[in-house]
Amino acid sequence: MLELKKYWILLFFTTFVFSQEKVTLSGTISDSNNNETLIGVSVYIKELNIGAYTNEYGFYSLTLPKGSYEIQISYIGFETILEKITLTENTKRNFSLSESKQELKEVVITKNIYRNNVKKPEMSVNKLSINTIKQMPAILGETDLIKSILTLPGVTNAGEGQSGFNVRGGAADQNLVLLDEATIYNTSHLFGFFSVFNTDAIKDIKLFKGGIPSRFGGRVASVLEIYQKDGNSSDFHMNGGIGIISSRLLAEGPIIKNRGSFLFAGRSSYAHLFLKLTDNKNSAYFYDLNTKLSYKLNDNNNLFVSGYFGRDVFSLNESFVNTYGNSVFNLRWNHLFSNKLFSNLSLIYSDYYYGLTLDFIGFNWDSGIKNYNLKYDFKHYLSDKTKLFYGVNAIYHDFNPGKIEPTDASSGINPDQLAKKYAFEPSVYFDVEQQISEKLSINYGLRYSHFYRLGNEEINEYANNQAVVYNADFNIYEKATPIGSKYYGKNEMISQFGNLEPRFSLAYSINENSSVKASYNRMTQYLHLISNTQSPTPLDVWAPSDDFLKPQILDQVAFGYFKNFKDDAYSLEVETFYKKLKNRLDYIDGADLIANDDIEQVVLNGEARAYGLEILARKNNGRLNGWLSYTLSRSEQRTPGRNATETGINNGEWYKTGWDKLHNISVTGMYKLNEKLSFSSIFSLQSGQPVTYPNGQYQYQGITVPTYGIRNENRLPTYHRLDISATLIPEKNKNRNWYGEWVFGIYNVYSRKNAASISFRQNQDSGNNEAVRLSIFGIVPSVTYNFKF
Secondary structure (H helix, E strand, O other): HHHHOOOOOOHHHHHHHHHHHEEEEEEEEEEEOOOOOOOOEEEOOOOEEEEEEEEOOEEEEEEEOEEEEEEEEEOOOOEEEEEEEOOOOOOOOOOOOOOEOOOHHHHHHHHHHHHHHHOOOOOOOOOOOHHHHHHHOOEEEEEEEHHHHOOOOOEEEEEEEEEOOOOOOOOOHHHEEEEEEEEEEOOEEEEHHHOOOHHHEEEEEEOOOOOOOOOOOOOOOOOEEEOOOOOOOOOEEEEEEEEEEEEEEEEEEEEOOEEOOOOOOEEEEEOOHHHHOOOOOOOEEEEEEEEEEEEEOOOOOEEEEEEEEEEEEEEEEEOEEEEEEEEEEEEEEEEEEEEEEEEEEEEEEEEEEEEEEEOOOOOEEEEEEEEEEEEEEEEEEEEEEEEEEEEEEEEEEEEEEEEEEOHHHHOOOOEEEOOOEEEEEEEEEEEEEOOOOOOEEEEEEEEEEEEEEOEEEEEEHHHHOOOOOOOOOOOOOEEEEOOEEEEOOOOOOOEEEEEEEEEEEEEEEEEEOEEEEEEEEEEEEEEEEOOOOOOOOOEEEEEEEOOOOOEEEEEEEEEEEEHHHHHHOOEEEEEEEEEEEEEEEOOOOOOOOOOOOOHHHHHEEEEEEEEEEEEEEOOOOOEEEEEEEEEEEEEEEEEOOOOOOOOOHHOOOOOOOOOOOEEEEEEEEEEEEOOEEEEEEEEEEEEEEEEOOEEEEEEOOEEEEEEOOOOOOOOOOEEEEEEEEEEEEEOOOOOOOOEHHHHHEEEEEOOOOOOOOEEEEEOOOOOEEEEEEEEEOOOEEEEEEEOOO
């Protein structure tokens, strides 16, 4: 017994001493030019072959045995830091990186980063630097964040001039788009011609297509995470650009030098002003504003206030005026409890507004969605091999489906407010990132989400709780007639849902340059976009889940192979995925969605699936670099009958979704001729959008009525185009602190008339039926002057 006690004492003492032999190295990494913190910087210890990455606020933490090491700090586009450091106690060490100036150094920088990307248990994630995005060809003189992610595998849109984007066969409303953690509900200006994101104000973007961490929830297709710049805390600077159609201006500088900073960025289009020189009274324009204030209270506390406000205005002869846009605000507090525990507390407000004025009818229409979000996230760096992330999130949703007000008393329009809807969505999560061995790393986590559908509202009641009934005589679905209603008071619970959402991913290194990865994630979406178009429009209305609109639940698995070649000069990523979705909304034939206060009467809950193969091949450095992406995929949905007597929608058969693209190819290239002149180009080719053409017709009282077959059986013609641009940097005047560049671009070089839609009509002269193709863009040249001082 005595010997056993001695053994345990010795074991405890040994463990205690061993634990004391380890210390923690932590700090932040920033840009030496403006003190802007950098996201995703690689911190690597050569002797131990371990490393870490900075988080969203530039913070890193590594737990190491005491001793002397060579630490390597590397980030694409910046000089690599190699420094000897001796650790005898917990040490806080901040680093500042300088922008890379020499081609040779750029090769050194990429080496560790791409190798670590192979080893990390992170898959189905794509990153594009803002510098890369700015080098890509622009439409109408504006670099575009959304257009840039369309060059990545698995990402498409509904067509030219269409809003939103689709990821791995998912609908546009299934993407969670976050700007400084605040939800953006509509990502487009001018119905898809521009995105709402001013690239001058953006610091970092990351697209999650699968293997999505547990800290994200509420959507089932993807997460696009975007962070704004903090602002320059060293010196005052301004930059911007003047184009033919739009211009932008950004100002940033210190509030208190090296402690606090501000950033203001504005952007506006003005092509409509040229119309005022003619008799044309129509107009279409947008404007937006990005703001951010950052302040360092002390070494352990930082405050951030950020916001975005944007509006689009579309007017036809001043009798039809359409106004819509996003507004977001975020107050954040970063706190460092210790060198191993980092926290972020955020208070977030998001608002999407849609307004319509019809003077010729005599009414105004307002609709939108707001949410109020409280989230508290923790990142716990337990050891050099284990990191723990956990937090809570609570969102209160406020839905305004529509409000009608007469413009004057003589219009004959009665004011009306469609029933407002309210919901509360709390959740908790944890994630663990763990290195099991030299070759195997895993991520695993769990999210629990809950959703409460709340009053104040009168809810219809239906026989057998079915708001849609089946007419067996005509084989069609019809609206059910309510048998009564029940009133729910303010914040009284109408319905509730709870879901566990497990996440898991792993990476197994075959050798230093290649690995295989796998991931699984379940996600739940409680919000639905009510729309019968292929892509979002400003008029689309969001609705919460309830007893009729069930939450969408996704299960996705993915497998991948990752390899770097020739000392990381080239990289290859190959992934295959399969996803299945429950409770995808489908609309009965002839569904009326506009100003419908009883939307449950025209929708049914179906299912969807998507699967495919993605290939991304990159050239990472040199004068010529870029990537080729290819996606082979299928996206389908179906709504079978609820019982044996019902046919279901589309006879209960699988049919292609409106965003199914069997083939999608994109080739992006950038070539730097010299310090003054560089070129870039993008070639895109994708299968045509699925559509439903008439398959016959009949005459009824002298009117020709078309008939249709199964949904989305046909396709528009194949879509393809080539964009190019050239950037010219004039000789800099050494006596002036002014930097300028000219950007010349051509969108759709060979003027391909890609079909946005095809409609059918009867030719008035011949009486024959004919198909008419609608094309939005031909060739579009542009020129922009960018400046900085």
